[in-house]
Amino acid sequence: MAETTHPVPGGPGAQDSGDPVPVSRARLVVRRFLRHRLATVSLVLFVLLVLLAFVGGALWHYGYDTFTPDNSQPPSAAHPFGTDATGYDLFAQVLRGTQRSIEIALFVAAASGIFGSVWGAAAGLYGGRVDTLMMRVADLVLIFPAIAVAAVLANNVATGGQGWLLIGVVLAALTWPYVARLVRGLVLSLREREFIAAARTFGAGSWRIIFRHILPNAMGTIVVAVTIIVAVAILAETALSFIGFGVRAPDTSLGLLVSQNQSAVSTRPWLFYFPGLFIVVIALCVNFIGDGLRDAFDNTRSRSRT
């Protein structure tokens, strides 16, 4: 019984008390998200960018690694973002970089979200020594500046091929403690609630309680945290590629493009501005989506922002 009805803080219907039909929580969240106009626009833009990068990148008549006979051309109809000194089409390169950034960021968010949630939930539920030890491990990761550890770990990453996946693993290994801390805090407050005690009375084991009762209730917080991690991961990956320890040539990424073209900022500005703008727009979209989700999941916040 406790498996099917998850008591939710505030509860469905508590928000829309004037509504005769009870609404499901998911629909309520979606409805509140859509009310956040900037977040909705950002979500649409983000999806369009993803489509452009993955579908458009495949359709575009230049590959990111095809030489064109045009060197250092300003933006034109043939090359919307211009070309660099070697004759690469920047539009194709930016699309490829966007693909890489999004792939890495989504992987990081998924990996650190799942691992961090389970880690934090376990720490909070077991409590005592186990909790102390598990949280010490999480703190350990946060002491060291991420860029140093990432540079060391990523330094011997092979170029091309599966290189991007390893960068994702490295960044996930550095971001999961944020999720773990958050989830642990939630679990500590949730586990004192009646429905957990009820589940326990019915003989549910710790892992069953974590997966069936605690995590669904912590979902809102986790989703918001994971969205923020997507933005953080995009910036971290581009920064890592910028200092030369992320994605490397012959593959390309937005950070690498900015790094390669930083000296061209005054002579051939398009080479510098387009990749940078793409980073800003992607990160901005993700941050706004995160903000919208926070409002949508937050039962305590009043509707004064609409």
Place this chain on the structure above:
Amino acid sequence: MLAYVLRRLLHTIPIILVGSFITFVMVSASGDPLGDLLAKQPPVSPAILAAERHRLRLDLPLLEQYWRWLTGIFRGDWGPSVTRVDIGHEIWPRLLVSVRLVVLAVLLALLLALVVGVISAVRQYSWVDYLFTSAGFLLLSMPAFWLAILLKQQAIDVNEATGSTLFYTVGDASIPPPTGFWPTVSDIAGHIVLPTIVLALTTFAPWSRFVRSSMVEVQQSDYVRLARAKGLPRRTVLVRHALRTALIPLTTVVAMDLAVLFSGAVITETVFQWRGMGSFLLSAVRDKDIYAVMAWLLLVSVIVVLFNLVADLLYAVLDRRIRLG
């Protein structure tokens, strides 16, 4: 209080020990420091290779390497460097350069966070609030290196337009350095302006959101309403009653972001070509210079840990309700 400090420090030591061991293994596994030497043409004689291997302690088992590094630290011996520089001699001046940048950036970011946060909270949902919120989101989404190059280019343009060096865009000080105390200070100040702005701008946005939300919360509390009801001026209530309470949790937020700030400093220093901790780390990682990387990580992590301890103590001093135990 003293007992608390000692206990905290005792808790910290195992964290740093375990952390340093893990990083030692990690850095050692990241490649052969002799790779460049091995790839040399014509080949280097085996005797030289063996001597180098011995000098870098690569002929010892990993555990012994770590033990010798650890015990060496206490004798002021940072271990051998691939590039044959004295790590201890090299790193301290660089640490000074970077800490200078980080401290100034924290101060500027705090100032920005307070001003922006308080104004947004007082004028909640006004156009100023929305403007600051949008600017915050934009800065939060801005890669530090891109902003740095952008500012650097603007500064170069201004310099060219005016025909004089208003902004220094390369290095942390002039080479050769000017003589005398005041010329040195103004030279360093001139070089530090742009990097500080970059680092502060890319850090302060979450802090100002934090100030904003805690100010909004505090303003609705009973004691602030009481202070208002007593007839105290709005400004007095704001600064003396509301802001003081709202500020306390900010110390923890700032302390927790310190490691992130050092990461940001590495990027910023790279763009402005400083001879700080940034280039030290990057070349050490590139050369697989195990002991140089270890020195960097050890110094920065000790600073982060100590600063977090100071923040916790400060928290207790500022908020009498907190008792350290």
